[in-house]
Amino acid sequence: MKQILLTTFLVITVGVNCIEFDAKICDSLPQFDGRLRERIANISTDVQKIIDYVVNGADRGVTYNELAKFVDTFGSRLVGTKNLENAIDYMLDLLKTEGHDNVHGEPCAVPVWTRGKEWAQMNSPRVKPLNILGLGYSVGTNGTVLTGEVVVVKTFDELKNRSNEVKGKFVVYNFDFKGYGESVEYRGRGASEAAKYGAIAALVRSVTPLSINSPHTGMQSYASGVVKIPAVSITVEDAELFGRLAARGVKVNVSLYMEARMEAEGTSRNTVSEIKGTDKPDEVVLVSGHLDSWDVGQGAMDDGGGAFISWRALSVIKKLGLKPKRTLRSVLWTGEEMGLIGVQNYAKEHASELSKMSIAMESDIGTFTPFGISFSGTNTTAQCIVNEVLKALNPINATHMSLGKDGSDIDFLMAAGVPGSSLDNRHETYFYYHHSNGDTMTVEDSHQLDLCTAVWAATSYAFAALDDMLPR
Incomplete structure (x- = not known):
């Protein structure tokens, strides 16, 4: 497969x-x-x-x-x-x-592949439920709740340049939508790219030019030889919220729970x-x-x-x-x-x-x-x-x-x-x-x-x- x-x-x-x-x-x-x-x-x-x-x-x-x-x-x-x-x-x-x-x-x-129950929320600077959809083939959180700070990036190049900030954190991809063919790269391999630097999960902006606070799921792939971490779609609104907060120097803490798993x-x-x-x-x-x-x-x-x-x-x-x-x-x-x-x-x-x-x-x-x-x-x-x-x-x-x-x-x-x-x-x-x-x-x-x-x-x-x- x-x-x-x-x-x-x-x-x-x-x-x-x-x-x-x-x-x-x-x-x-x-x-x-x-x-x-x-x-x-x-x-x-x-x-x-x-x-x-x-x-x-x-x-x-x-x-x-x-x-x-x-x-x-x-x-x-x-x-x-x-x-x-x-x-x-x-x-x-x-x-x-x-x-x-x-x-x-x-x-x-x-x-x-089974989605199972899933939820996420922003814990600080205020409590806010996050609308999410796990991405296809994603692993879950092993029955635990992952909690940590976020690092917000727009591109894979920015992720690489800031790789020393990523370990033990969530990576948020708040890319600029430039058409499906280009933007879907972040959904497809975002988790593995983040995992290379020790991220605990990837939160990927929905691949869409318009959102009404609804996430868009889709398939993602794990690269061979890289640790598999949870991969979820978040709404455009939440990705941009994280981006604005990060630009102001505000630390953002989130929690994630997923039961996603592969079956026979x-x-x-x-x-x-x-x-x-x-x-x-x-x-x-x-x-x-x-x-x-x-x-x-x-x-x-x-x-x-x-x-x-x-x-x-x-x-x-x-x-x-x-x-x-x-x-x-x-x-x-x-x-x-x-x-x-x-x-x-x-x-x-x-x-x-x-x-x-x-x-x-x-x-x-x-x-x-x-x-x-x-x-x-x-x-x-x-x-x-x-x-x-x-x-x-x-x-x-x-x-x-x-x-x-x-x-x-x-x-x-x-x-x-x-x-x-x-x-x-x-x-x-x-x-x-x-x-x-x-x-x-x-x-x-x-x-x-x-x-x-x-x-x-x-x-x-x-x-x-x-x-x-x-x-x-």
Whole structure:
């Protein structure tokens, strides 16, 4: 499991460098001729049927209602819990009712981390309860209450420069939020960096640009050969409070109690269903999101919305009687939050099939108003085909394509050479609610979910209906 954690941390902290696609290059590309454009245009009639059916027709509001029923019934779905497995059983039954083909779960080993009871408070200069959430894989306090002074730092460099002040104290990371990819470093390795200098615990400012005194949890990793100390998320407000007090020379004393611990390894499942292709059933277009969530909120945004537009894409195509040439496969990943475990297992177990996967699509950065999709493929003809397909989404203003890798859920598939795609949407507020008690159904909007479902169903169908796989 250690290798999974270290690999995953690298994946989620690399960041995304998508660039705008220049469609002018398609005009001078011999492979992208008038016949290919015409074949793509012929698919646009079916694309319009999908859009009309989802946004204005009988399917309007269905994604929202199904998602609300699901998250209201199961709530949060931490990997390794009976609740997640009950949710997976529910989905398997639902997908069979929806008429999907080859509905099944694919088992994989998962870690079982238990939060247990936890609390913290500031003891001086005044008594104040602290809102905290232990970070994934954190150790607890061994049945004791840790008490000590805090050292507040903004960067790892400052921590190193003040390392002689750290022993026997709490390290508070009050970093400046500079985007998720950069700031999540403090959550991911803050505990081990602090432990190198003798800290007793790490209190990490929530990785969010906006807070209403609510902490945001997430996964962290322990470096090998370094003592494991408790790692917790604290609110932006408390991190800044500690920062102001420290700047005035006021000593701050806090206490922390945590029962967090690792249990024995468990088993979970990726949830798989299909629409079998008519002409080329061994070739696959994959759509995906992850079904597990953190143990706070409802997991409606991260990633209930992404998971539900993925399986619903197949249901829409099925209800309309459309027949894709190649197989459309929906995969609802498990164990994403604790290390991309489901997709790693899938990439390993299906390694021999990945050469026949035309594209892997994932949605895990919100299901707000869509712009279009990103595309990781480097083949220029493939880029032009994707761009041409998106033109048919003009009625819902979702024609935008950016180039680059976006979305860790399919990173292991892209690493194996599969072109990847992620839903591009107006997710400016995503990290307001991410990994917090605020991730509830209230964040979701019925019309926006319809638009995202339409984008997902239309594009995945178009890629499955093309005469050939996307070139690599």
